[in-house]
Amino acid sequence: MDDKPLDCLVIGGGPAGLTAAIYLARFHLDIMVVDGGKSRAATIPCTHNHAGFPDGITGKDLIQRMKAQAQRYGAKIADGFVSRLHQDEEAGPFEAEWGSGKWLARSVLLATGVTNRRPPMDEALHDDALARGLIRYCPICDGYEVTDKKIGVIGSGGRGVAESLFLRGYTADITLIAPDKAMKVSAADRVALDQAGIKTVDGPAEAVAIAHDSITVDTAEGHFTFDSVYPALGSDVHCQLAEMVGARLGDDGCAGVDAHMRTSVEGVYAAGDLVIGLDQISNAMGQGGIAATTIRNDLAKDRPLLR
Ligand SMILES: Cc1cc2nc3c(=O)[nH]c(=O)nc-3n(C[C@H](O)[C@H](O)[C@H](O)COP(=O)(O)OP(=O)(O)OC[C@H]3O[C@@H](n4cnc5c(N)ncnc54)[C@H](O)[C@@H]3O)c2cc1C
Known part of the structure; x- marks a missing residue:
């Protein structure tokens, strides 16, 4: 010292x-x-x-x-x-x-x-997806880059809803996926999601595969493929x-x-x-x-x- x-x-x-x-x-x-x-x-x-x-x-x-x-x-x-x-x-x-x-x-x-809290997925796969913009954490920073793309948001409750609605300013194709169980949102949030045309899917969710320009998430309702996924997990x-x-x-x-x-x-x-x-x-x-x-x-x- x-x-x-x-x-x-x-x-x-x-x-x-x-x-x-x-x-x-x-x-x-x-x-x-x-x-x-x-x-x-x-x-x-x-x-x-x-x-x-x-x-x-x-x-x-x-x-x-x-x-x-x-x-x-x-x-x-x-x-x-x-x-x-x-x-x-x-x-x-x-x-x-x-x-x-x-x-x-x-x-x-x-x-x-x-x-950032990460979604459940293999760590190496996560880092590769992050480097390629398939996983993103900051819509304020890079929402512009997903303009008119197909986007998944992993999150539930107010946080997931808020992030989905924010991203709705960039693209009409948004799916909100519950991270661990059935989707839970308040009645008011449900109305807001419906009015914005945001789809919801029950979890558990796990990102299981990435390709050159897409990422696949396994959910309780089957596989979904997106251009990018935003974890909204706090x-x-x-x-x-x-x-x-x-x-x-x-x-x-x-x-x-x-x-x-x-x-x-x-x-x-x-x-x-x-x-x-x-x-x-x-x-x-x-x-x-x-x-x-x-x-x-x-x-x-x-x-x-x-x-
Ligand atoms: C994927 C991603 C994309 C982003 N894109 C953008 C963008 O395009 N534009 C933008 O404006 N922002 C972006 N952000 C947000 C931006 O990175 C952060 O707001 C910024 O890095 C915050 O800076 P900071 O110095 O507060 O913290 P950090 O950059 O996180 O630095 C904190 C440092 O403190 C160190 N540390 C913590 N605890 C200790 C300890 N006990 N002892 C020693 N060191 C410690 C950490 O190791 C780290 O190096 C992005 C974030 C992510 C995750």
Whole structure:
């Protein structure tokens, strides 16, 4: 462990954490990013709604460019999964543990993201389908790409209905499939589905095969083949470190922050998918920039930052 605390430890190297790292390093602060290597952005085959890339960019390429940009200004980036975060005494430095190491930091930015719940299917098949756009997780991001295509949505209850209705703005051919049992929707949702011409199918559902440009789902009502399938099963928020350090969470499990990305614990900030379920790169980057600027200004209140 280095005895001199970092100015900021950024936990998570996705768009939120790396944007913050670029800003923080350019503020001449001593910072480190530690990243578990599972950015959702890195799974994007090609994003077409990220401004500035009219021909799209792969998520891996985007992350790589951001890492290089942060490193160019002196940010240290380590691979690792932070398993413990705590503050010894009020106003003391934070201590983070990962792998065999421990680091002290005056401030911490949590940019740990979320994980989408996957539909039951073979893992290799899932990853192949994701890479080919046969499985998709973000209609806001890529609904445009399925315009007028045949789409399956795996989900039930309000979430499945909402995702199907959202996608109805792109295509008329939508089938909502219950993930595990008979389809259950409220009477009002049933009317909305019927009015929109969305078909429903009982589960259990399992994606069983993919071809060059289609994916087949086995259901309680037989096999259905689609151009793409959207699982609408929710996500798990990576809020464990926020909880560990005592930061307040919202009802949705996301980290509660003020308008400047401060959590309820002084010196701990949060940004990106961890904070809001909009799940967009632009939002993650914007919050990363706000958080970094707040961190810089809060650190300067404690000790003027003079060159
Ligand atoms: C298939 C798919 C397609 C998408 N397409 C688009 C698109 O076209 N346009 C768009 O705007 N958005 C898209 N998104 C959403 C976008 O990827 C996310 O909104 C964005 O990645 C959020 O950034 P983040 O930095 O908050 O989290 P992430 O990118 O998920 O990064 C979080 C990082 O934190 C790390 N981490 C978590 N816990 C720890 C820990 N304890 N210690 C160390 N590291 C940790 C993780 O390993 C991960 O690397 C898509 C998402 C998916 C899944």
